Amino acid sequence: MTFDTETASRDFLLAVEGLTVSFDGFKAVNDLSFYVDENEIRVIIGPNGAGKTTVLDLICGRTKATSGSIRFRGKELTQLKEHQIVHAGVGRKFQNPSIYDDLTVFENLEISYPRGKSVWGALAFRRDSEVIDRVEQIAEMIFLKDHLDTEAAILSHGQKQWLEIGMLLIQKPELLMLDEPVAGMSVAERVKTAELLHTIIKHHSVVVIEHDMKFVEDIAHRVTVLHQGKVLSEGSMDHVQHDPKVIEVYLGH
Numbered sequence: 001m002t003f004d005t006e007t008a009s010r011d012f013l014l015a016v017e018g019l020t021v022s023f024d025g026f027k028a029v030n031d032l033s034f035y036v037d038e039n040e041i042r043v044i045i046g047p048n049g050a051g052k053t054t055v056l057d058l059i060c061g062r063t064k065a066t067s068g069s070i071r072f073r074g075k076e077l078t079q080l081k082e083h084q085i086v087h088a089g090v091g092r093k094f095q096n097p098s099i100y101d102d103l104t105v106f107e108n109l110e111i112s113y114p115r116g117k118s119v120w121g122a123l124a125f126r127r128d129s130e131v132i133d134r135v136e137q138i139a140e141m142i143f144l145k146d147h148l149d150t151e152a153a154i155l156s157h158g159q160k161q162w163l164e165i166g167m168l169l170i171q172k173p174e175l176l177m178l179d180e181p182v183a184g185m186s187v188a189e190r191v192k193t194a195e196l197l198h199t200i201i202k203h204h205s206v207v208v209i210e211h212d213m214k215f216v217e218d219i220a221h222r223v224t225v226l227h228q229g230k231v232l233s234e235g236s237m238d239h240v241q242h243d244p245k246v247i248e249v250y251l252g253h
């Protein structure tokens with residue numbers, strides 16, 4: 001059986017097919033296809049300019065595709081607006097944390113708690129036990145249970161990154177997309193972040209862009225190597241690490 005026949009007959013959480021985006025004639029993503037399963041950690045690697053960030057921008061609706069399809073739980077995302085994609089269950093963390101420095105860890109998590117869409121729902125929102133329980137549960141997962149009253153401004157760089165992941169998790173996205181989550185972290189923080197991702201995928205799927213190969217090895221179920229907007233290689237870390245094409249354009253440097 002060919003890969004195509006196999007993929008066509010399966011239900012993936014995320015199915016990206018023939019995705020292309022052209023910026024003034026330059027195809028940053030070029031006829032790209034890849035598939036992500038439930039409870040999978042997929043890592044996207046590749047040289048600078050390969051199109052990794054652009055792929056996440058396309059999935060979360062920040063950039064509009066020139067052609068191709070992105071199906072999430074069978075729902076086409078390419079025509080949706082960013083907030084509709086968030087509502088469909090896709091959360092995205094950018095490289096720079098967008099937390100509120102002057103609020104505490106508790107408050108940052110609390111304001112991210114989904115309150116329903118109506119204005120009335122927002123007005124009726126109060127700090128009830130359901131919210132407190134959920135905030136505490138997430139804080140424990142992101143190693144900040146003892147820092148609930150700490151102002152976000154004084155957290156370490158790594159703790160800020162975890163807080164932002166927590167702010168996404170509290171919204172219960174089915175798919176979480178992270179752009180270089182361990183950049184600038186200490187070795188100890190990287191180890192804890194790998195632990196966090198292994199906890200997260202019990203209930204979510206994760207797509208991560210990463211350059212730190214040790215970290216990739218620790219977390220990846222499968223790795224997709226991008227080069228010039230296309231898949232150069234895909235499979236286990238072991239498979240892509242030994243693929244001569246990958247060594248030539250990326251890992252050998």
Ligand SMILES: Nc1ncnc2c1ncn2[C@@H]1O[C@H](COP(=O)(O)OP(=O)(O)OP(=O)(O)O)[C@@H](O)[C@H]1O
Pocket residue numbers: 023028046047048049050051052053054055
């Ligand atoms: N809005 C845009 N307009 C024009 N060109 C763009 C735009 N966004 C990205 N590009 C180009 O598309 C290519 C892919 O960029 P992208 O940021 O996706 O690469 P990357 O793999 O994430 O690289 P890095 O590892 O350096 O972050 C680059 O050549 C970039 O200059």
